[in-house]
Amino acid sequence: MKLVKDFVLPTAVLTIICLVVSAALSVTYGITNPIIEENSRRQAQEALMEVLPEADSFTETTDALPEGVLKLYTAQNGVGKVVQTSVSGYGGAVVVMTGVKTDGTVSGVKVLQNSETQGLGSRVMGSEYTAQFFGVSDPEQVESISGSTVSSNALKNSIRLAIETSQSGKE
Numbered sequence: 292m293k294l295v296k297d298f299v300l301p302t303a304v305l306t307i308i309c310l311v312v313s314a315a316l317s318v319t320y321g322i323t324n325p326i327i328e329e330n331s332r333r334q335a336q337e338a339l340m341e342v343l344p345e346a347d348s349f350t351e352t353t354d355a356l357p358e359g360v361l362k363l364y365t366a367q368n369g370v371g372k373v374v375q376t377s378v379s380g381y382g383g384a385v386v387v388m389t390g391v392k393t394d395g396t397v398s399g400v401k402v403l404q405n406s407e408t409q410g411l412g413s414r415v416m417g418s419e420y421t422a423q424f425f426g427v428s429d430p431e432q433v434e435s436i437s438g439s440t441v442s443s444n445a446l447k448n449s450i451r452l453a454i455e456t457s458q459s460g461k462e
Contacts, residue, residue, distance in 0.1 A: 342390030342399030345370040359449075360456050361386070371398060374453035380405060380445035385416070387446065389453035395428045397450060405442075415442040424450055 339349050346366035356363055362375040371392040377384050385405045390398035400421040414420060415436055423433045430450040435443030 338388050338401050338403065339364055339373050339390075342388050342401050343371050343373050343392075344390075345392075345398070346373075349373065357452070357456055357459075359452050363456060369393065372457040374456045375403070376449045376452050376456075378445050378449045378452065381439070381441040385442075385445045385449060387449040387453070389450050391454055391457035395454055395458050397424045397427050397430075397454070400424050400446075400450060402446070415439050415446055421446070428454065430454075 336349075340346065343366060345368075347368045349364040349366055352363040352365060354363075359376050359378055360374060361377055364373040364375075366372065371390060373388060373390050375386065375388045377386045379385070382405070386403040388401045388403055390400075392398050402416040402421065405416045420436065424430060427433060430447035433447070435447070
């Protein structure tokens with residue numbers, strides 16, 4: 292009787308608790324996952340339209356992409372492409388979405404992810420600095436922020452890679 296009370300009963304209770312919690316977690320995942328996926332899809336679409344607002348819709352390229360390029364989208368109406376890149380910054384990977392018009396000029400820049408130092412490094416990733424790249428075909432035309440050269444160069448390298456990728460294959 293002591294064996295049942297000290298070993299079997301607590302084990303059975305713990306097993307039942309684990310099964311109930313696992314079932315609840317599974318049901319919660321099943322309910323929330325489609326909502327999360329839809330929100331992610333909508334945010335990605337909004338980001339695409341933000342960096343290339345003249346586009347009507349996009350198709351994602353499934354061809355092999357250069358190193359550092361995560362995704363490549365082509366505007367259906369032919370106004371340009373959107374390139375999502377990942378380059379190394381001061382604090383880690385910097386993921387940037389860049390809209391490039393067919394003439395090779397930047398139509399928009401959105402930093403999706405960065406681990407740059409708060410303050411100087413993160414200023415580079417703000418909209419005030421990224422807006423300076425609009426209409427530019429060479430990222431070197433924009434001056435780096437003093438004190439955050441590595442972060443500035445990461446953003447410039449990302450934009451340069453986006454321009455090169457969007458223009459590759461054109462004669």
